Amino acid sequence: MDRDALLAGLRARQPAALARAISVVENGRAGFEPLLSALHPNLGQAHRIGITGPPGAGKSTLTERLVAAFRAQGHTVAVIAVDPTSPFSGGALLGDRIRMESIALDPGVFIRSMATRGSLGGLATSTREVCDVLDAAGFDRILVETVGVGQSELAVSRMADTSLLLLVPESGDGIQTLKSGIMEIADLFVVNKADRPGADKLRQEIEITLGIRRGNAFRHVPAHHGFTARTKAETAALADRADGEWKHPVLATIAAKGEGVDAVVEALDAHRTWLEASGTMRERRRRRLEERTHEVVDRALVRWVWDETAAAQAIRERLDDLEAGQVSPYELAGTILDALKQGARP
Amino acid sequence: MDRDALLAGLRARQPAALARAISVVENGRAGFEPLLSALHPNLGQAHRIGITGPPGAGKSTLTERLVAAFRAQGHTVAVIAVDPTSPFSGGALLGDRIRMESIALDPGVFIRSMATRGSLGGLATSTREVCDVLDAAGFDRILVETVGVGQSELAVSRMADTSLLLLVPESGDGIQTLKSGIMEIADLFVVNKADRPGADKLRQEIEITLGIRRGNAFRHVPAHHGFTARTKAETAALADRADGEWKHPVLATIAAKGEGVDAVVEALDAHRTWLEASGTMRERRRRRLEERTHEVVDRALVRWVWDETAAAQAIRERLDDLEAGQVSPYELAGTILDALKQGARP
Numbered sequence: 252m253d254r255d256a257l258l259a260g261l262r263a264r265q266p267a268a269l270a271r272a273i274s275v276v277e278n279g280r281a282g283f284e285p286l287l288s289a290l291h292p293n294l295g296q297a298h299r300i301g302i303t304g305p306p307g308a309g310k311s312t313l314t315e316r317l318v319a320a321f322r323a324q325g326h327t328v329a330v331i332a333v334d335p336t337s338p339f340s341g342g343a344l345l346g347d348r349i350r351m352e353s354i355a356l357d358p359g360v361f362i363r364s365m366a367t368r369g370s371l372g373g374l375a376t377s378t379r380e381v382c383d384v385l386d387a388a389g390f391d392r393i394l395v396e397t398v399g400v401g402q403s404e405l406a407v408s409r410m411a412d413t414s415l416l417l418l419v420p421e422s423g424d425g426i427q428t429l430k431s432g433i434m435e436i437a438d439l440f441v442v443n444k445a446d447r448p449g450a451d452k453l454r455q456e457i458e459i460t461l462g463i464r465r466g467n468a469f470r471h472v473p474a475h476h477g478f479t480a481r482t483k484a485e486t487a488a489l490a491d492r493a494d495g496e497w498k499h500p501v502l503a504t505i506a507a508k509g510e511g512v513d514a515v516v517e518a519l520d521a522h523r524t525w526l527e528a529s530g531t532m533r534e535r536r537r538r539r540l541e542e543r544t545h546e547v548v549d550r551a552l553v554r555w556v557w558d559e560t561a562a563a564q565a566i567r568e569r570l571d572d573l574e575a576g577q578v579s580p581y582e583l584a585g586t587i588l589d590a591l592k593q594g595a596r597p
Numbered sequence: 598m599d600r601d602a603l604l605a606g607l608r609a610r611q612p613a614a615l616a617r618a619i620s621v622v623e624n625g626r627a628g629f630e631p632l633l634s635a636l637h638p639n640l641g642q643a644h645r646i647g648i649t650g651p652p653g654a655g656k657s658t659l660t661e662r663l664v665a666a667f668r669a670q671g672h673t674v675a676v677i678a679v680d681p682t683s684p685f686s687g688g689a690l691l692g693d694r695i696r697m698e699s700i701a702l703d704p705g706v707f708i709r710s711m712a713t714r715g716s717l718g719g720l721a722t723s724t725r726e727v728c729d730v731l732d733a734a735g736f737d738r739i740l741v742e743t744v745g746v747g748q749s750e751l752a753v754s755r756m757a758d759t760s761l762l763l764l765v766p767e768s769g770d771g772i773q774t775l776k777s778g779i780m781e782i783a784d785l786f787v788v789n790k791a792d793r794p795g796a797d798k799l800r801q802e803i804e805i806t807l808g809i810r811r812g813n814a815f816r817h818v819p820a821h822h823g824f825t826a827r828t829k830a831e832t833a834a835l836a837d838r839a840d841g842e843w844k845h846p847v848l849a850t851i852a853a854k855g856e857g858v859d860a861v862v863e864a865l866d867a868h869r870t871w872l873e874a875s876g877t878m879r880e881r882r883r884r885r886l887e888e889r890t891h892e893v894v895d896r897a898l899v900r901w902v903w904d905e906t907a908a909a910q911a912i913r914e915r916l917d918d919l920e921a922g923q924v925s926p927y928e929l930a931g932t933i934l935d936a937l938k939q940g941a942r943p
Binding site for chain 1: 631879894916923940
């Protein structure tokens with residue numbers, strides 16, 4: 252399949268073209284950057300939603316419910332499940348993919364898992380690039396689900412238009428999470444398994460912390476007591492404040508039973524409306540474009556230095572001297588860098 | 598303190614000089630690379646031991662016991678506790694530092710925690726550099742304790758002379774760990790909490806997998822039944838096979854009671870003896886020197902491009918075009934890279 256055929260197939264959302272384009276991008280195969288480059292003018296239609304949280308919070312269950320809700324509204328949905336974890340946890344942290352089977356056969360749904368191969372940084376970049384492919388293919392919603400360990404929350408917040416942080420009462424992460432600055436990167440908080448003890452307390456803690464952060468600790472909106480979905484009117488009110496700051500919703504769900512999921516969908520939509528109206532969407536997209544270009548330069552630079560210049564050879568030639576302590580890695584790196592700065596070629 | 602005074606203080610293991618040198622290196626402050634460069638000829642005396650495993654395996658407890666055992670032998674010991682995890686887990690995954698209090702006041706012991714700030718790759722590099730400082734300061738043993746999530750196992754195996762993987766029966770990681778290739782990076786396996794159910798089974802699984810890997814599945818050494826420390830003679834026999842492959846010990850401990858810890862110390866020493874005698878130590882150190890130089894070049898390259906050239910400005914100037922889809926991040930990165938390759942200056 253040549254690139255024009257691939258692009259045409261992708262825009263028509265043909266499964267074979269989609270699978271091939273993602274595979275090319277994910278694995279950095281020959282021509283992946285020109286492909287992404289060709290997609291660039293078509294981006295920006297999808298709402299990119301990041302879902303993160305600790306292991307066992309119910310991310311896969313909520314994701315499945317959100318997919319069903321979006322589908323019921325007539326939207327196409329792509330799901331990327333990112334596992335930045337080690338072999339210790341296996342796939343377990345991301346939940347059982349089989350639970351997605353209710354949506355797996357729907358042609359309007361696309362599901363893909365991505366695992367860490369090289370660095371986490373590399374994973375984040377290639378996840379963003381796969382999102383671009385899905386965006387160009389016309390998916391209305393892209394859900395990126397990632398387990399909350401390592402730098403994944405930060406990586407998610409940088410790839411998503413809207414970041415949802417999922418917590419559970421029993422994880423005991425409440426206070427620690429609030430203190431840690433992780434709050435800063437979430438646009439939307441959801442307390443799942445809200446029928447369990449401690450759910451109200453966790454919601455209150457989040458609300459209070461949000462209040463303190465806004466500098467109005469004494470005027471914060473009290474958390475709902477018991478399991479109470481935010482009303483449509485309440486959620487709509489959030490989007491109306493397009494001129495002001497985004498008021499972070501703190502919602503409650505019992506994802507396994509589907510309870511509270513509609514309110515999450517509404518809050519996600521409200522956030523997107525706010526993003527657009529407030530100019531924040533444009534700002535975030537511009538920042539992402541800037542960051543992406545940085546990343547591509549970094550990646551290309553490293554590839555150039557090690558694949559096309561004499562740098563690797565220069566290190567091998569001095570290995571005996573390095574071992575004998577006659578030159579340090581820092582001195583040798585300095586020499587190599589000086590040569591590169593002069594425009595050294597192979 | 599100028600560099601010569603710092604170096605002199607460091608070699609005398611003065612606490613103030615040590616703290617200052619580590620701080621300079623860990624935070625990448627001005628002059629950190631020349632400092633590391635000056636230390637380079639003095640490296641290679643310490644035995645660098647990595648200890649990794651899943652949360653709750655008892656890494657801190659074992660570490661504390663190992664420190665006490667090394668101290669009883671008259672060795673100085675440095676401990677670096679690396680937390681590559683997110684705010685979700687807080688410091689909890691690495692265990693309570695307070696448990697180290699029995700050793701914290703011993704002037705022959707140095708303990709330092711390091712947390713993820715930037716990328717995990719960056720953490721791994723700076724951990725290795727802090728190890729260099731401790732090595733140059735004359736510590737006989739450097740223990741690097743890291744929780745088994747993310748890419749940390751791999752990072753540990755690359756920084757340590759000897760990698761110890763700590764497992765526990767109840768973690769249920771047995772089979773998954775064995776399948777996952779994580780085995781490949783450990784030199785020594787320890788089943789902790791060996792008085793709990795499943796300890797024998799886990800040890801057997803490890804032994805069998807090791808046997809299969811060696812291609813002699815039918816001749817593998819059977820696991821000990823019940824809690825039985827490997828005898829001194831058995832451990833010594835391992836080191837004798839300097840001409841052959843390293844036979845990975847699979848030990849059992851109850852670290853909380855100190856049981857089996859001496860055998861772990863013996864196996865660690867035996868592994869170092871084997872490393873030296875077999876030439877593997879030299880090979881590993883050479884590979885590490887090569888990798889380190891690569892990393893330093895990469896780091897310096899990125900710093901150069903973004904701090905000293907016009908690359909960042911070039912992106913900012915084209916941000917409107919990026920947003921309008923008139924140029925893609927890939928095309929723009931290509932232009933910037935071409936300029937850099939020609940030896941473009943600020």
